Amino acid sequence: MSLTLEAMRKCFPGASGPVCGFRPGNAYDAIYVRDSAYIAALAKYAYPSDHLRTVVEEALTLQFDDGDESLDTRDLLPRAPWPTRPGTGATSAVVDYDRRREKANVASDEEVSLIRAAYQYFQSDGGATWLRTQVRGTRVFDRLTLALNWVLERRTDPKTGLIIRPHTTDWGDVELSDDGIAPGSAAPTVWTASIYDQAVTYRALREMAIMASALGDRDRAETYDRKADTLRDRTHQALWIPADGYFRTHVHVDTSPSGMPATLPNNGHHNFDEDEIVSVANAIAVYAGLANDIETSRIITVLERARLASGSPLAGVSLFPAYPAGTFRNAQMSPGSYQNGAVWDWWAGTQIMAEFARGYSNAGFAHLAAISRAWQTHPEDIPEWRPLPPDRGRGVRVPLSTAGSGHYAAAAGTVGEAVIHGLFGLELSRDSFAVTPRLGSLNGQARIRLPDANGTGRFLAFGQRIRRLEGSLFLTAVIETNHPAPGWFSIRLPSDQTPTSVSVDGTPLPLPWKIGVVGADIMLTVGAIEPGHHVLTAVWDVNARQ
Known part of the structure; x- marks a missing residue:
């Protein structure tokens, strides 16, 4: 893990000053904010805290707002019908030496991932003093508030009250109509409310409440906690399947955000039952505290049942069963590939951490030991994902192959956290x-x-x-x-x-x-x-x- 972090370490002069952080993997040239939120859990124990702080401050410096015209940035304009400017509070998916801003419009987790990364630094070193630091004339905490408000105001379905995104698998950035030319910017065919987005937004609300409390802003802390409670209740109402014991991957909604053309719900409906798909985002719901104790017990059982049925020797099966062939236009999204049912050590680490944190340590240790054995076959590298053939079935002992980027630092971050904070506590x-x-x-x-x-x-x-x-x-x-x-x-x-x-x-x-x-x-x-x-x-x- 330390080899991967050091290989992916990147420093450059940014708009906010010197920036140091970590690329997601060797196939990525920039520092990605979402990955940084997961890498930080391990990096904070191996590198000076500026490797956490400067990424957050650079992302906040490049934040979209009415005063950003003075910035020397290179905005990558999205394809229609996405607006050329996403709105005040939105943040770039990446930070890099060329100061480009990329808004992955298909995703709704970039701003809350930034909050997660900020919370990691707040806890480890920054404290309330850092939250009061000015970034382009505005406190760090207030810029984080703008980021959260962008999600709550521009990505909330008015009928269900849930956070929405176009139809991806769940946490991914490949939309149904994505042609693979410009990932993250395909025109949406239908909007969905996923368990992944509810879980990470719920966590962001709780973390914002803690940071507000550290600033002595009790009213705002209570407001964020109430919003978190409301989102939790709405999530259970719309996404929990009592008979099966897990959260559905997503529900389709019949509205679109302001400024976006309307889409018809039946554009995204399928000739199969999506509720049969078990998403690894259930583990994120467990770790974030969105699932209660009884639900957690059932989810742990369901995730293990899905892993065994898939034939995977490892935790972190992104979806099972996968979406059938032809569901996604992008060829990389065939069943068992990439974000459609492949195995991700990144999410395995999150699942293992959730198992330890919520009291299922035997399951956590068994899954951690399995990853350890897998990594021993490629000790100098950590893969991004592993293809999982849909016909693999139970009991197959052939190891999974590796795919995607090498030196995948987000996996190092989550598995490292599972060892340090999970197993050893x-x-x-x-x-x-x-x-x-x-x-x-x-x-x-x-x-x-x-x-x-x-x-x-x-x-x-x-x-x-x-x-x-x-x-x-x-x-x-x-x-x-x-x-x-x-x-x-x-x-x-x-x-x-x-x-x-x-x-x-x-x-x-x-x-x-x-x-x-x-x-x-x-x-x-x-x-x-x-x-x-x-x-x-x-x-x-x-x-x-x-």
Whole structure:
């Protein structure tokens, strides 16, 4: 993963000053904002924080608004019927040395991806001080507000209240009529409301609420939380399929955004049941918190059932079953190819992270181990996607081939996050730290840091050892950090039985112990913990039970 990040690292003089970030892969020349939001989860522990900050500030500097005529930019004009200017608050899909602005009109997640990237830097280093920083005369937070408002005002269906985009597979940028000449700018044949767009917008609203609260703007924080609650409720009403236990990929809507020609709903209706398609965006809904605990359990089961039915040895199956041949005009969108049912390690990492975060660590570890085995066959490269032949079927042991770009950094970001934050449960932020390891009965150790420009910085380390002796079970967990503020500690227990003793730094943990079930995991919550060096010991003494 570190090899991929370093290979894709790119720095250039931008409109906002020096910019450093990461290209998505070696087939891409620019830094993409959406990918940066996922890469940041790993990059923040490997590179100085300017590799997060400067990409966001450059994108905000190039943001479309009434005062951008003074900018030295090169706008790539979309094809009709898309307007030549997308409107105040819209953001470019890319940032690059030539200061070009590309608005991928088919997508509706670029602005909320920018919010996600900004939130990553806000948490790791920027804080409220950075949110008050001026970008072209406007605070960072207020420019993020403009970006969110663009989505809420220009991409919301008035009837359902859901975020809409033209008919892609879900998260992709290939529309039904896309001819492959200029991806992301095909004329829409029908508009849809997808589970992917609802999940990432819901997450953006929650993150904007947190940042508003950090600024002391309680009213705006409450407004964003209410909007998130409303979007969640509307999403469940329109997209949740109670009988099947997952969110439908999307629904077709009969309206189009202001300024766009009307499209007829039957233009996008198919002679097959789209509700049978299981989208990996369900995992994003889980990770974002859009799915409740009961729904999460059902989604985890459905995603695994779809993976097995597809014959994929890996998580991250983008869609199953795929859209039939001929559904999309673009030849690359045949069943099992590219965004139509291929396997993406990028989304596998997100799915695995969701499984760990919501208490399904056995599933998360099994899927993580499968990716590890796959990456060992190409240790110096991470692929963009893997074709999944629609007739592959269950039980096929032949490894999947690789396709698309090499050194795919977004996959490095999400899988890296699944290891660091998912499996080991390590999280360092500007204001605190958290240790929530989900190793269970496994031994392991990990160390992360938030590097300063001089290569030093705050660090957080964790190690766990499981021993069995004469029928008894011993868990020893060690935490060490130089963070100046208190943190939080909870740990997945290796047994579903209550320990006979638990101590921290040699002192018995006061009763009653906070042991609870999260998903399928048994978690012991220690709670607030001071920085420094700590040792937790838990014992399951077989003799004490007799």
